[in-house]
Amino acid sequence: xxxxxxxxxxxxxxxxxxxxxxxxxxxxxxxxxxxxxxxxxxxxxxxxxxxxxxxxxxxxxxxxxxxxxxxxxxxxxxxxxxxxxxxxxxxxxxxxxxxxxxxxxxxxxxxxxxxxxxxxxxxxxxxxxxxxxxxxxxxxxxxxxxxxxxxxxxxxxxxxxxxxxxxxxxxxxxxxxxxxxxxxxxxxxxxxxxxxxxxxxxxxxxxxxxxxxxxxxxxxxxxxxxxxxxxxxxxxxxxxxxxxxxxxxxxxxxxxxxxxxxxxxxxxxxxxxxxxxxxxxxxxxxxxxxxxxxxxxxxxxxxxxxxxxxxxxxxxxxxxxxxxxxxxxxxxxxxxxxxxxxxxxxxxxxxxxxxxxxxxxxxxxxxxxxxxxxxxxxxxxxxxxxxxxxxxxxxxxxxxxxxxxxxxxxxxxxxxxxxxxxxxxxxxxxxxxxxxxxxxxxxxxxx
Numbered sequence: 002x003x004x005x006x007x008x009x010x011x012x013x014x015x016x017x018x019x020x021x022x023x024x025x026x027x028x029x030x031x032x033x034x035x036x037x038x039x040x041x042x043x044x045x046x047x048x049x050x051x052x053x054x055x056x057x058x059x060x061x062x063x064x065x066x067x068x069x070x071x072x073x074x075x076x077x078x079x080x081x082x083x084x085x086x087x088x089x090x091x092x093x094x095x096x097x098x099x100x101x102x103x104x105x106x107x108x109x110x111x112x113x114x115x116x117x118x119x120x121x122x123x124x125x126x127x128x129x130x131x132x133x134x135x136x137x138x139x140x141x142x143x144x145x146x147x148x149x150x151x152x153x154x155x156x157x158x159x160x161x162x163x164x165x166x167x168x169x170x171x172x173x174x175x176x177x178x179x180x181x182x183x184x185x186x187x188x189x190x191x192x193x194x195x196x197x198x199x200x201x202x203x204x205x206x207x208x209x210x211x212x213x214x215x216x217x218x219x220x221x222x223x224x225x226x227x228x229x230x231x232x233x234x235x236x237x238x239x240x241x242x243x244x245x246x247x248x249x250x251x252x253x254x255x256x257x258x259x260x261x262x263x264x265x266x267x268x269x270x271x272x273x274x275x276x277x278x279x280x281x282x283x284x285x286x287x288x289x290x291x292x293x294x295x296x297x298x299x300x301x302x303x304x305x306x307x308x309x310x311x312x313x314x315x316x317x318x319x320x321x322x323x324x325x326x327x328x329x330x331x332x333x334x335x336x337x338x339x340x341x342x343x344x345x346x347x348x349x350x351x352x353x354x355x356x357x358x359x360x361x362x363x364x365x366x367x368x369x370x371x372x373x374x375x376x377x378x379x380x381x382x383x384x385x386x387x388x389x390x391x392x393x394x395x396x397x398x399x400x401x402x403x404x405x406x407x408x409x410x411x412x413x414x415x416x417x418x419x420x421x422x423x424x425x426x427x428x429x430x431x432x433x434x435x436x437x438x439x440x441x442x443x444x445x446x447x448x
Contacts, residue, residue, distance in 0.1 A: 050081065157171040250280065397441075
């Protein structure tokens, strides 16, 4: 019995030693994990500022990737951030995609770029790259109001939870006035380099560069397609920027005002047409404007022109509303469209005031009145009042077919017949005078 127990003890000791040896081997030589291999991959750049034009391009790119039956999308993210509403729409696009999405950060993915990366299935970074610093800022470069920060923090936290990442790290990237022990002190925002991101679980793997990245996923560079923005999409990205939007509207409206003060249709009018054309083209390519919006704008311009000839204010007011509606509805966001148009109108009003101060109202009014005078010395003679010829009789000097020449009270008078043909030499009588138009008919002969 004691021998059996001794043998059992030796067995237990041997098993324990084997387990300890296995643990030491695993610690010294961790298993090499290989990523799943994919058959068809597409490479999509996510560069520069994040705005609605980028959202439009990515929607087209994801649709094209699905049409090609791709099973892997690699987003090459290099952005300082941008508009959080555009980032929110891009995040939703990534989440809803049936294709596996990898966010590849080779340089920077700050602010809204971090949010886009968090929505991907995996995040891969290179040494020296960074992500984070996602506090929303206003137009003046200051931190946004607490309500916006709170909402954005929740969005970042939700995105982090998608792939079981620590939500507090996402919050630390947004919330300035909150301390996160072990992550950041109060009064700062968190940004992560590649090594730190891997530590806290925000980078799934680190690679030396693109070649190693493709090798990790079993992709050959010569078989991978890159989907890039078209020229039109690049223009759309530029035009839909809030600053450029406002500038185009300022140039367009300012050009119209300057043209009203300048003689003839010249440079200002041409620049104005170009600015409005670029505005609508960019928003049309981006998918925000359609022919209804363009039609409203053109209809408004037509009504404003008609107001010159049909004074009263109603036609002009309808035209103004139509122009504003077309411009605002073409924008990706009504609030942003109204803001850009408001800035443009304000600056245009300043330009108008300056031009009126310099040229007076005369410079504007002279565009709509005839300023040339017809003088007798220059050979101009006002038409005579010939209403006194009504009822006068004369003779047709030429045939009337229906116009002809008659002799009335010793004067040659150009006239037209009231009815049919009148032979030369026939007695005529004037029946009507309208301005310079003298109407005659053959005199009835008494029996």
